[in-house]
Structure formats: structure tokens, C-alpha cells
Amino acid sequence: MSEDCIRLSDVSKRFGSAAPALDHLSGRVGGGEITGLVGPDGAGKTTLLRLMTGLMVPDSGSIEVLGFDTRREPAGLQAQIGYMPQRFGLYEDLSVQENLDLYADMRGLALVDRPAAFAELLRFTDLARFTGRLAGKLSGGMKQKLGLACALLKKPRLLLLDEPGVGVDPISRRDLWAMVRDLTKDGTGVVWSTAYLEEAEACDRVLLLNGGKLLFAGPPADMRERVTGRVFKITGISGRRRPILARLLERSEVMDGVIQGEAMRIVVGPGDRPAALIDRAIAGLDAGALSAKPTSPRFEDAFVDMLGGGPGGRSKLAEVARTLDTTDPKPVIEAHGLTKRFGDFTAADDITFAIPRGQIFGLLGPNGAGKSTTFKMLCGLLKPTAGEGRVSGYDLRRESAQARNQLGYMAQKFSLYGDLSVAQNLEFFAGVYGLAGAHKTERIALLGEVFDFGPYGAMSAKDLPLGIKQRLALACAVIHEPAALFLDEPTSGVDPITRREFWTHINALVEKGITVLVTTHFMDEAEYCDRIALIYHGRSIALGSPGALKARVATPEAPDPTMEDAFIALIGASGAGGQS
Template identity: 75%
Template sequence: MTARDERGPTAFARLTAVTKRFGRAPPALDGIEAIIRGGEITGLVGPDGAGKTTLIRLMTGLMLPEHGTVEVLGHDTRRHPAAIQAAIGYMPQRFGLYEDLSVQENLDLYADLRGLPAEERARTFAELLEFTDLTRFTTRLAGRLSGGMKQKLGLACALMRKPQLLLLDEPGVGVDPISRRELWQMVGRLTEEGIGVVWSTAYLEEAEACDHVLLLNRGRLMFTGPPREMTARVDDRVYRLTGIDGRRRDRLARLLDDEGVIDGVIQGEAIRLVMKPGVTPPRPLQDNESAGRTTAAPPRFEDAFVDMLGGGPGGRSRLAETQRCFVVDDNSPVIEARGLTKRFGDFTAAAEITFDIPRGEIFGLLGPNGAGKSTTFKMLCGLLKPTAGEGRVAGFDLRRDAPEARNRLGYMAQKFSLYGDLSVIQNLNFFAGVYGLSRAKKRERIELMKEIFDFQPILDMSAKDLPLGLKQRLALACAVLHEPEVLFLDEPTSGVDPITRREFWTHINGLVERGVTVLVTTHFMEEAEYCDRISLIYRGRSIALGSPDEMKTRAASENLPDPTMEDAFIALIQASEEAA
């Protein structure tokens, strides 16, 4: 592309040698050169702490670069921030609306803040509510909206005065696949009107849907261009192993220790591998028929991303190696749900939920925002008392013996559940005390967590000030301090990057190999592939129960012969809607 092309009329934002530091830390952004164009979705992609939010805030004029220049819509952010802010829309990473105001009250407030004339409000509100499908919910408090609906309301407020450039900081975090697709469709319609969109994300399947990608890591720009150019870097290096004899988690762990394997993940009953250039799959996979069959697979953006960063964390989990082993001696369930039902007044959040989970299995609860999966999850944790039905954990009835049941499990909440005003070491000490560890055991386990999760440099930092990936590591460390036999994980990797996600699942897979039983909720469909079985919950009821591959088989059709897990999720919910 020529310099003349780059400075054409479609260049809505230009970053030239942009550097930004915070105190004595390494640069949050280091010499960034980038172009943002109108009529396109530009993906701002990278792991936690890569500099994505900093870059977006620089483009809003809310923050200034230390070196270099940021031009937005022809204005320098140093000289004309007000002109930029009047012409852009900005949706921050954290829900920036008022949860104790209704949908309509939030729209009124943002109309005031944006100076929308009174005579334009009725028409604008009607258009935004129709665009976001929120017309039916104008009186509902924002705090009572599902995750997807909150993001739609945030988008409506960002579009209060139609912007030329729309900046979205991780709008897909915590949003189910249906709502995420709806968000993409809405934003796609905006680009057809010539609006430029920046979509920040750690979800790399979202990056594949962008027109252009800026890939950041540790403040540096690693790649800029169409996603397909990035994906092409791993052409002919991606394989799928099927027909696995034995436990696929153990097989994956051993494969990841092979020096020729860059990355590997579980896909239902299969394993997906990315190899180093010029390296074929490990020989046993080719020569030993009982070990499975290896076939070439189409590459994904995520494969190229992990390859560019040097590969995943490997297959070994120190955390699992130090975990006491729970022997899988029979098929008796460790977690049981029998007709679990929860009502809040006239509203039934969960109805007749039934399943059981044997020792050493990963069981997933999937469903759209507001479907009832978190309610089911909390009943089985002993955090909510069921209206009807019964649940048991490790042999303890949740109605009669909830405290005893909770002592057998580790819990990692959907939202950061630790004490933000306490430091890392104070949180570890507090939870070790809550779990009743002896002085010697407490010292031993905390030292181990410090080593495994590399907490030593951040021990005195307040938990609330940690980057998301470190917050999640701390939450997991606190949940496993007492070596629980059951682990409850409520969206444990929401918003974290693929490398951190792989680190988490290396630990989880290793713990399951030691006989730990895991119940997990997730909106990340690639993550759902790690589950042995899944219950898909919709409108408070379980509409499907089975393995990931069984779910995909149910969703297959003539038009969709080889569905992904996300395809299956959407198809099964649509089928349930049609049957209702």
C-alpha cells in the first residue's frame, strides 16, 4: 500500500510513533504506527496487558501520548480533544452505565450528556431501541439486564449522536454467542454507512471477523493487516487427531511436551495440534493405529496468534502434580442435581434441572445470558437454596449439609470474588484461614501458589489493581488452596487471552486427571470443547444433555454438515424456540 493510499480520505485515525508509559513500568505502548479506516471494523487484538485499552483511550483524547502523535478525524488529540469527543462514540470495557437507572433513564441521561436536542430525542430513541431490540425493556433497571442486553444498551448510548468513529473496548466479554452475533450484525450495519469501528478483543474468533487487525503484545505492534494474512502463516501446519484410545487430556499433555508441537487444544473427542515449520505430527500418531488418526485441518487466526507468541504454556501442571489424588473407584456421582428448581416470586429462574457428574469429569453448563445456568450453579454450590428438588456434592445434601459440602469444593466466581482492598498475600492468607488449614499446611500451600503462579513480584499489590489475567490466577489459587475434590468454575476465563486460557486449562485438565470433578460455566465455545458432557440451559430448562460431539451431531444439517460448537449452541436454541 502506498503512502498516498494510507493518507486517503478513509483514514479516520492515524497513530505515528506513539509511546505511552505509566510510571517506571515498561511502556504500555511502544512506537505504535497504525491506520484506522472508515467503513471497516478494525480489530484491536492482544493478550491481557497488551495495551489495547490504552490505545483506545489515546484515540478518545482522554489520555495523551508521551511521544508521537494521535490524529483522529483530522484532529490532533493534544490540540483538539473536544472536537474529537464530539464526533466519536466510545463504549468502555467496564459497563459504563447506571445500573440503578432504567434503560430509558440511561438513554435520557446520555442524551443530556451528548447535548441531543429535545426535538430529536423521540426519533433517536425509537431508532436506537429498534436497532438494539430493547424496545420491550425500557422500564427495566440496567442492573437487571443480561450481559448481552447491557452491551446493547451501552452500544445504544455510544450511538446517541451518530459518530464517525466508534470505539468498542471488549464489547463481547461475558456475552453469550447469540448476543455476540447480534452485536456483530449491528456493528456490521454501521460500517455499511461508512462509520469506522475499532473492536478491541481477546477473543480471536472475533478477530477473524474483522476487516483489518492490529495485533499487540506487551505494548508492541506485532502484526497489522487482514486476518487472513496472519492465518496464512500456519498453513499446512495444523492437524486434527481423532479416534483417540484412552483419556484425551493425558494424551494432550504428552503431546504438548513434544518439541515439535507449538500448540494443542481439545476439540470434543479430538485434539487439534499446531506444529513447528517443517515438522510433521509426532511419529506415534502416524505409526500406531490404536493411537488415532491424524488429518490436516484448516488453520485459524488463533493458531497463528499462539505461534507468533512462541507457543502455549506446555502440558505440565505443577498445580496438578502437587494435588492429592482422588481415586476413581466406582461410578457413583460426586455432583447430583435432581429436579432442581428456583423461583424468585412469580419468576422461575431454573426448572427441573437434573444430571449427575461422576468423579474426574468436566461438566459444562452452557446457555445464553439469563438462561438460568448461574442460578443452577449457585444452587449446587450451596449459595442459593432450591425452591424444589435436591442437590448433593461429595455425598452431602445441600439443604441439610451445605457447610460440609462447601468444605469439599473450591469456588471461582463469575465476577472477581476476592477482596480488592487486600493485597495478593493477604488474600492467600485469608482464604487459607477460611479453609481451616493448619499453620504448617498453610505455609506450604501459599509458598507453592507463589511459585506456581509467579506471585512473588506482586505480593503486596492490591487485588483490585491487578490485570485481569493475574486476578484470575489469584482467584484460582485461592480456590485450590485446600486441595478440593470438587471445583466450581463460573466463567473462569471470561475476557482473558488465549495464552492465559491455555494455562488455566492445563491446570484444570491436570487436576481432573488426579480425580478432581469440575463443574464449569462458559460463554467461550472453544472452551466448552474441553467438557466431557454439557447441559445446555435455555429459559430455565435443560434442552440438551450430552458430549460436545453429540451436541454438534444433533445440530448438523444439509446446510451445516460440520457445525462448530457455537453453531450447535445457536441451532439447538433456535430449535427449542421453534418447538415452543
């Protein structure tokens, strides 16, 4: 076993009169390995990382980092570590090289050592071609790589990373993991904080936090063991999968479930005969020749099970939503040759697709590929250079007001008014969408009840927990009962339980005839879509169902690829060079 980089002994931390941010934690982080600091929003991950850096001290207990006590010797340990905060402080109006120069000054890197250090880090991060580019003009993945380079300017014995994968596409995420894994070969210890439980699978060890308490410490395989034999893949489904999943999630035998392309992934409760439980759950569904076969458990399956299961299949939001005519053959969202140029740069080039009523359509692509540009043109936030976009038959150029009234928009970054309360945000957006009088009052009251905003009604939006912010953003997007929902990375950074609650609402709304356009970097969320357009270098390089895209990259050696495998293979086949 490698020597410990960090020892935590009965650590507690509280802010004001709130519940403890950290509650009597003990654990260890080894050198030469990646330790995942895993848990939902508000679990205490960022607080623990800041304690590890010596930027804060615990209320009780002790933390030893690289042999230094964080209370008595913070300066000593800070000279030995690299730290990349969640919102890394790159200077967006400085170039890549100017940011490196600045951080070299701040870290006290000798002038004579800088050329070799810069050359190694630029090679390591594949940023050598972009030294003159402003940091603000980099894609999300490239910003994270630059942030990592700045954290590594003086080779640390310990590297602390606070959610470096948030908002980063699968290709850039793999690059980051490969870079960090290389560091451990020389004995560097790494703490990788994340709310993405698929990232936990890649760690050597995991510290799993929830509500400030340590729920699990050990290798990911030990966590998965708790649901071994209880995870099933259901195939042979006929008809629409979403209502079938909703019915299954209401069964007492079922702890969790998600859509996986044409199939479903179901976790049943504990017991001596899990096969009997899944057979009982699917009996009488009348959904085709269903087949339930055991499949390999994931860390996320075990985590949701540990917390008592998912939120169920009922959506109060959908229950009060109007039902739209799903037999109407006319598409709800249309892109015809959409093109956007910024000077001599073409961000989106001849994008064409149509989305019928009651479908989820996914726009996928690497950071900087053009999917956000396409998305913004279709929801009226960006005027196309050429081509046409329509929502519910309204042209986004000539009938923009009518088109916008037919759609609800949920932005990638929380875009509500932080200084307004929950109630004031609902009031404001209801007015923006033209609601008035008794109808406006009724919709605000109804959504407040559906999302249980009562305890938060007077709280400023900026102070809400992330899960409640997401509920509020969704409530504001649907307050006027739109025909289409535009969701731009809607669950980035939120925990698995909140994500499941969100998708329970979306799946149920789609069954009521709402049409959804979504961008996401979660490949499991891509599986929820009916169809996907994969955007790369501004062009649509693949269009089809998740199953069809995975089938395109299947080989005799890998006959059952994941959606992430398909994403990376299709981008590679399209000639992926570095991002630009």
C-alpha cells in the first residue's frame, strides 16, 4: 500500500447554525493513486477539499496533509500541493501563455525553469497550438486543461481537483483522466471531486459523502458489490418505453430504473431471489415479449440503492399539464439548412432535422463543435446567417415573438434572477410569457405546490440548493405550458437522485405531447433520447436513434458498445484532430 498523502481524523465543520457541512469524518488518501471524493450537491466535497488545502481549518478533529498539520503548518503544505478549484481563476482576457506566465509568477517558479516546464505542460495538455488564444475563447475542455496546467506548474506531491469534469465532453474528459492518471505513475496523489458517479468507477478508491457524512470508503468494486445480482437489462419492449418505466418505478420491488436506448436498466430491492423480484415487477405489463437478464452493476446503481432508491415514476408536473395532440404529423421543431458564421469562422453549417410532437431529440458534440450555436438559433437567441428554424410552425426570423411563446428554455448555467425570491422569479417569468390575471395567479400557485416551493418561497434564488434551483428553472420554463422545451445541459453538476427526479418530469411531459430538444454531456442521458444529431466542426455527422448510432460502431470484438464508445468512435471517424 502506498504511503498516505492525507489522514483525516474525526473531522467536523459547521457554518453558522446550519447542519454540519462535515460530520465526524475519518479516512485516508494514498499516494500514487486517484481517490474520488464523490457525492451529490451539498454533500460537503468542496468544504473538505478546502480543509485539505489549509485554506480553512476544521472545527474539530485533525487533518494531516503530506506530514503537515493543516492548522499549524498551512504554508508548508501549500508549497507541496496543486489545487484546481471548481471555478478555476483563469483570466479570460489573457492568452494561454499569459495565464501560464501569471501563475508561474504566483507560484514562484524560477525564470530559468520556466521554458522546460511550459514546454512539458503544453505538450501534456495538447495546448501548444493555442498559446496565443485568449482563455475566454477556449472551449470548456480546453479551459479545464489550461486550469490543470496552471495547477501543475510546480510539480505537486498532491493534486486536489474540484469537479474538473463539469461541462466537459466525453473526449475531453477522457483526455483529462489520461493526464491525471499519468501523474500518479510518479507517486503523485490525486483527489478528484465529482458528482458524476461514472467518474467514481475510474478511481482507485472512493470517499462517498452525503449530507456531510462519510457513507463509504474503499475501492469502487466494493461499493458495486452491494447490488451484484440485482441489476437487470430489460429488452423486447414494444410500444413507448417511458410509461412502462414509470409503471415499473412505482413497483415496491424496484429501487431504481433508467432508459438505455431501446432497453431499460432496472435495480430491484435486496432479497435472496432477485430474479423472482424482476419477474414479479414485469408481470402483467403487456409491453411485448419482455426479457430480463442480469447485467453488470455500476457505482451509480449502488449509490442510489444506498440512499433508499430513486424518486419513483410519478410526475406531479405532468399530471397537471395539458395534453397535446400527438397524432398531428407536423414537426414541432424544424431546422432547414441552419448556418451561422462569425466573420470567416463557420460555427454551424447546413444543419437540418425535424422533430415530431412527443419526442426527445438530443444534440451531442464535443465542446466547441457547434451544438450550442445550433441550439441558440433554434430557440431564437441567435440569428442564423442562412437557413431557417421553426417552432410550432412559426418562423424564428419573421415570427419570433409567436415562436418564443411556444417554447420554454432552461439554460446551461442558472439563468434566473439570483436576487429575486422564488416567488418573484415565478411572477416575473409568468409576466414575460404573457400570463395575466387569475390564470397567472393559478399557474404560480399550482407550480409552487407541484415543486413544493413552500419552504423556499421567500429565499433568494442564488441561495437555493442546486436541486431546488433546477426545479425553479424548470418551473419557470413550463409556466406558460409551451409545446416545446429547450434544455441546455440541464443536469450539469447535479446529483443522481435530482437527475432522476428531473427526467421523471421530462419523460412524463413527453407522454403528454411536449417536444424536447436537449444538449448533454451525459452519455446515459443521450440514451433517453428518441433520436440524436451528433455535431462536429459545425456539421451534423450522424443522425439516428441511440441504438442505431451504437450499431454503426459495433465490431466483432466490441459487439455491444456504450453510447460513449459510439460518440468517440463517430467523432474519430469524422477526422477528429484537436479542438479549435
